Amino acid sequence: MKRLGSWAGPGLPWIVGPGMLGALYLIFMVVPTERVQGIVQRIFYFHVPAAWAAFLGFVVVSVASALFLWSGRAAYDRVARAAAELGMIFCTLVLLTGPIWARPIWGAWWTWDPRLTMTVILWTIYAAYLLLRSFGGADEAVARYAAVLGIVGALDIPLIMISVRLWRGMHPSVIGARPGEGGLADPSMRFTLFYTGLCFVLLFVWMLLVRLRVLRVEDEIEAIHRRIHPA
Amino acid sequence: MLAILAKDLRIELRTREGVSSLAVLGLLVLLVFQFAFPERPTPEAAAAALWLAFVLAGTIGAQRTFLLERENACMHGLVTAPLDPAMIFVAKMLGNVVILTVLQFLVVPLTVVFFDVAPTSRLGWLAVVCFLGNVGFSAVTTLFAAISVRIRAREVMLPLLVLPLVSPLLIAAVQASARLLGDGSAAEVSVWIQVLAAFDVIFAAAGWLLFEYVVRE
Amino acid sequence: MAPPVIEAIRLGRGFGSVRALGALDLVVRAGDSLAIFGPNGAGKTTLLKLLATVLAPTDGTLRLFGEPELRPELRRRIGMLGHGSFLYGDLTAAENLRFYAALFGVENAERRVAEMLAEVRLTAWRDRPVRTFSRGMEQRLALARAFLHAPDLLLLDEPFSGLDPQAVLHLQEILTRAHRQGKTIVLTTHDIESGLEVCDRAVILCGGRMVWHSGRSVPAPSEMVKIYQREVGESHVGADSR
Known part of the structure; x- marks a missing residue:
């Protein structure tokens, strides 16, 4: 991870920055306006990739948590922590961009559609994870507690998915099929979506590496402090 | 393992603090729900009130079983004994299941009376739903209560940790109970019972495997 | 030479x-009694x-009773x-x-419990809840609890703290008797005099490292205090000047 960070850390901004500008160009200048929904549909090119990044965050948290419990190495704990913070940011972006689209299209800021329900539950798990870390302090025990939550949270995802589907499925469907999932008529729409998706993933990786470096330095400062001033 | 369970229940019987405070709390939640829905109560409202009372009281109850071990650092005593930490988890979880079952025996009849619902023909299925909900909820809260008693702000942290995780269990339990308290059939609830059973198996196993990392020094 | 209990x-x-x-290297043999001194956080x-x-452990190896694997x-x-x-x-x-007794699988639990209560002079209090005990009584019962399964190795973390002089004497007496019976004892304490009363070896930890060890004979308490100040003093000054 350290070695990856040493070249990807400085290199990635040069890819992510222009990449994001390119994404904006594609979204606003290239892609045709969706016939039924109009201009507001374009927010999907941010909304969906943000959801991917949020989900990626969850995957990284759970894998790093499991590796941490297994090996006891602090490096994995830092990865889990950094990924949770980023996951929280992207999950919040998803929850903010969703209603902006939903208001004109569905006529309501919020509906209890399965996907929305699932996202908001994931958000609360991220929130609990970060609060646990902030209340608990920096010692090893808290790292282990957080890892347990990271793993249990991942185990919960299939159950949450099944139960919210069944729950809403029992009611008459208010909403038709949502766009963004195979409903993209124009090939340039699909290309833009995947291109922005890639940009978001790279942005995620870059931010993760930066955050990891900060956490590692914090840890080293703590060790140096203790060496100079033994308790 | 049985020794820990017996010890916990003995302390509970001696003090009776846990069950009695939980029972009153459960009753209060049902009352508040009545104030919110004074018109003809629906089975849905009854199911929601039932499980809300259960979750609220249950979270506090689970916290108690570990606060008990905090006094005089008793948890260290358990950890220095030659037994598998998973056994401590099983004992604590069973203790919670017992206490929450007592709670359910109080709250369910009260719900039936207050909300004027008659589940007579489906009482057996309602018992199954209550039991499965109880086991899954106990598994999650036992694991995280062991965590929350060891950090600051523990009163806030346990519900924050547990409630998002038990959301699938709550959805399933409330949906199933609403149908059983109304006029749904057993066939309608079978899918929810499957969700509850899956939840129980997954989280009992997770607690069994992960508890070691929670209580280890 | 007696077999090693701690390596x-x-x-x-x-x-x-x-x-x-x-990076701690330490060997404690059966029948040894070791006092660990050091400031808080050492x-x-x-x-x-x-x-x-x-x-x-995250580094190095630890063997207990000659067993490389630390089973429960x-x-x-x-x-x-x-x-x-x-x-x-x-x-x-x-x-x-x-x-x-049940947790540790003690045989003849009833008899053993009665025996231990007599040993710490609490037989008259056997059916009273511990909540009503004084600090000294509670510490004696805690000791009975630690001795209950007749362990070969006794680990005591600050056993003398918070006890009145009478209770300290009683505790020293119990520990000395255990030592004579061939038990291995490791204790940590700030109380140099009480620690040396019971133990025949001593080490000083400071900042997570062993900075001094006594070899096979311990110095007199007054001498030990001087050694302690010499080894620990400097870093204490550092901590205080923060």
Whole structure:
């Protein structure tokens, strides 16, 4: 991870920055306006990739948590922590961009559609994870507690998915099929979506590496402090 | 393992603090729900009130079983004994299941009376739903209560940790109970019972495997 | 020479870059009694927890009773007296001991419980809840709890703290008797005099490292105090000037 960070850390901004500008160009200048929904549909090119990044965050948290419990190495704990913070940011972006689209299209800021329900539950798990870390302090025990939550949270995802589907499925469907999932008529729409998706993933990786470096330095400062001033 | 369970229940019987405070709390939640829905109560409202009372009281109850071990650092005593930490988890979880079952025996009849619902023909299925909900909820809260008693702000942290995780269990339990308290059939609830059973198996196993990392020094 | 009970080689415990205990080499043989001195945060409790196998080492190796693998079963041979008394306030003295007898699989539990209560002079209090006990009585019962399963290795974390002089004498007496019976004792303490009263070896930990050890003979308490000040003093100045 350290070695990856040493070249990807400085290199990635040069890819992510222009990449994001390119994404904006594609979204606003290239892609045709969706016939039924109009201009507001374009927010999907941010909304969906943000959801991917949020989900990626969850995957990284759970894998790093499991590796941490297994090996006891602090490096994995830092990865889990950094990924949770980023996951929280992207999950919040998803929850903010969703209603902006939903208001004109569905006529309501919020509906209890399965996907929305699932996202908001994931958000609360991220929130609990970060609060646990902030209340608990920096010692090893808290790292282990957080890892347990990271793993249990991942185990919960299939159950949450099944139960919210069944729950809403029992009611008459208010909403038709949502766009963004195979409903993209124009090939340039699909290309833009995947291109922005890639940009978001790279942005995620870059931010993760930066955050990891900060956490590692914090840890080293703590060790140096203790060496100079033994308790 | 049985020794820990017996010890916990003995302390509970001696003090009776846990069950009695939980029972009153459960009753209060049902009352508040009545104030919110004074018109003809629906089975849905009854199911929601039932499980809300259960979750609220249950979270506090689970916290108690570990606060008990905090006094005089008793948890260290358990950890220095030659037994598998998973056994401590099983004992604590069973203790919670017992206490929450007592709670359910109080709250369910009260719900039936207050909300004027008659589940007579489906009482057996309602018992199954209550039991499965109880086991899954106990598994999650036992694991995280062991965590929350060891950090600051523990009163806030346990519900924050547990409630998002038990959301699938709550959805399933409330949906199933609403149908059983109304006029749904057993066939309608079978899918929810499957969700509850899956939840129980997954989280009992997770607690069994992960508890070691929670209580280890 | 008696067989080694504790063999620690470059034993360490840390998280991230912070080390609670580093590169400790220590051999304690059957029948030895070792006092660990050191300021707060020196790693004394960490070391005891490693020895009690409730904490896993992150560096080096630890062998107990010659066994390379630290199975939970080894804990049957270890008695630990920690900072807390490990006793339940709502249970009586006898109930507390009976509970731990069950956990440790003690045979003839009833007889053993009665025996231990007599040993710490609490027979008259056997059916009283521990909540009603004084600090000294609670500490005696905690000791009975740690001795209950007749462990070969006794680990005591600050056993003298918070006790009145009478209770300290009584505790010293019990520990000296255990030592004479051939038990291995490791204790941590700030109380140099009491520690040396019981122990025939001593080490000083500071900042997670062993900075001094006595070899096979301990100095007199007054001498020991001077050594302690010499070894620990400097870093204490550093901590205070923060």
